Amino acid sequence: MPWDRQITIKSPQELEIMREAGRINAEALSAARAMIQPGVTTAEIDAAAEEVLRKYGCFSPFKGYPGPYPYPASTNVSVNHELVHGIPGKRKIKEGDIVSVDCGTVYEGFVGDAAFTVCVGKVSPVALHLVETVEQALYAGIEKMVAGNHVSDVSSAIQNCAESRGFHVTREYTGHGVGRAMHEGPQVPNYGVPGRGLVLRVGMTIALEPMLLVGTPATRVLPDQWTVSSADGSLTAHYEHTVAVTENGPLILTTLGDGSDPRRNTEVRV
């Protein structure tokens, strides 16, 4: 698919606004994460995130996002083999599931975009390894978000981290620039050869989002026309932050007010 969306450079003032969008988004994701336990529906998880956005007078750019039909919720809640874009609904979470929640926030015209995957109670060893690895892959990519590096340095770091631990990265879905629009340039694949393509510059803001699969890299779209699943039904995981390239190195914008990532380190609920 061609990717001709514009790359925008943000001023320090615009970065401050995006930092606040990211902070509110982190709070919404924390609320969603706190809801996740056996017996809770994916719609209830979505509602917890949406309530936080409403509290701040914000909304999610996911709702109404154009596709086969307008996306109907504020978050994606994707369980087990569902990689991304799971539609919240009546499905109940069970012990042993791995659950990914992706949320966006529009604040004063700018977007924050982030996601996490968490284990519910006791999960299989491969599920735990997968969830730990997707988070490590994200942070491996973030380390490369330095002015002068190439976009493919970020892609390559994510791919190497995932594949060296025995997992696959998706080819069909990518990270992306983010700003006034949820999807701007550049496109940031989860695979690549280092030292190629666009050079990162101070003021670029990119949503990095490794998407990992256990079986093969192949995906398929489920009959609801939104949910993306592994083609073979194997487990998948997704983790995402919006990150700015600054003069002082990478700055994660989608953290809580104290700069912490409350979802860092895989939490296994019992």
Ligand code: MG
């Ligand atoms: Mg996202």
Ligand code: MG
């Ligand atoms: Mg994204």
